[in-house]
Amino acid sequence: MAENERAGKLVVISGFSGVGKGTVVGRLLNDYDHYTLSVSMTTRKPREGEAHGVNYYFVTNEEFEEMIRNGGLLEYAGYADHYYGTPRSFVEENMAKGKDVILEIEVQGAMQIKKAFPDAVLIFITTPSAAVMAKRLIGRKTETEEQIDNRFKRAVEEAEHLAKYEYIVINDDLEDCVREVNRIVETGEGGVRFDPDFKERFLRELLEIIEGRAQEARNRVSGT
Numbered sequence: 116m117a118e119n120e121r122a123g124k125l126v127v128i129s130g131f132s133g134v135g136k137g138t139v140v141g142r143l144l145n146d147y148d149h150y151t152l153s154v155s156m157t158t159r160k161p162r163e164g165e166a167h168g169v170n171y172y173f174v175t176n177e178e179f180e181e182m183i184r185n186g187g188l189l190e191y192a193g194y195a196d197h198y199y200g201t202p203r204s205f206v207e208e209n210m211a212k213g214k215d216v217i218l219e220i221e222v223q224g225a226m227q228i229k230k231a232f233p234d235a236v237l238i239f240i241t242t243p244s245a246a247v248m249a250k251r252l253i254g255r256k257t258e259t260e261e262q263i264d265n266r267f268k269r270a271v272e273e274a275e276h277l278a279k280y281e282y283i284v285i286n287d288d289l290e291d292c293v294r295e296v297n298r299i300v301e302t303g304e305g306g307v308r309f310d311p312d313f314k315e316r317f318l319r320e321l322l323e324i325i326e327g328r329a330q331e332a333r334n335r336v337s338g339t
């Protein structure tokens with residue numbers, strides 16, 4: 116730790132699919148020089164425009180399982196039929212250099228991190244409502260209908276874990292959201308506390324959206 120006086124922090128950023136996490140993380144990296152991003156390993160296929168080593172390390176199931184066996188992952192989880200995990204060495208090296216290392220990971224992985232690194236800062240980013248989330252997820256047109264359905268179902272599970280995050284940030288305005296996340300990392304203050312009413316409302320809306328999509332699919336099949 117020659118250049119810096121302190122070891123860097125681990126910053127876990129989770130959030131439902133479609134809340135704009137990627138954009139927020141991109142802005143944190145761009146606007147502040149104390150962050151670096153951990154590039155995860157995954158067995159899912161690259162989306163249009165994604166590059167190996169930049170967005171993810173895209174690997175086979177065998178390669179991923181080999182990393183698990185070798186202890187090369189800090190955490191890993193199964194999500195929508197694929198593995199996702201955080202390579203250990205990059206994170207350890209950069210924290211030692213004083214960088215705040217961002218992990219953009221889902222809930223199961225976040226809980227593994229919290230257990231292994233009690234000082235990690237866990238932030239959950241959400242949209243103001245499930246309808247806004249659905250609009251963004253469908254609007255980005257990167258997933259098939261089936262994948263979108265899977266992500267909505269997964270969001271229902273993720274909402275159940277909201278209370279485990281110390282910090283919840285509502286991504287209504289991008290600039291405010293980026294500043295708020297940085298304030299949390301730097302000062303330990305910011306975000307909103309878990310609100311059971313918010314969760315209930317979000318879940319209700321999400322379930323209505325899922326049911327609406329299922330009904331549409333049934334109508335398509337029956338030709339009505």
Ligand code: 5GP
Binds near residue numbers: 132191225
């Ligand atoms: P996507 O397929 O949209 O890129 O990512 C799907 C989910 O996997 C997102 O919630 C993302 O945050 C999460 N994810 C990405 N990398 C990792 C990782 O290394 N570990 C875990 N546990 N989740 C990850």
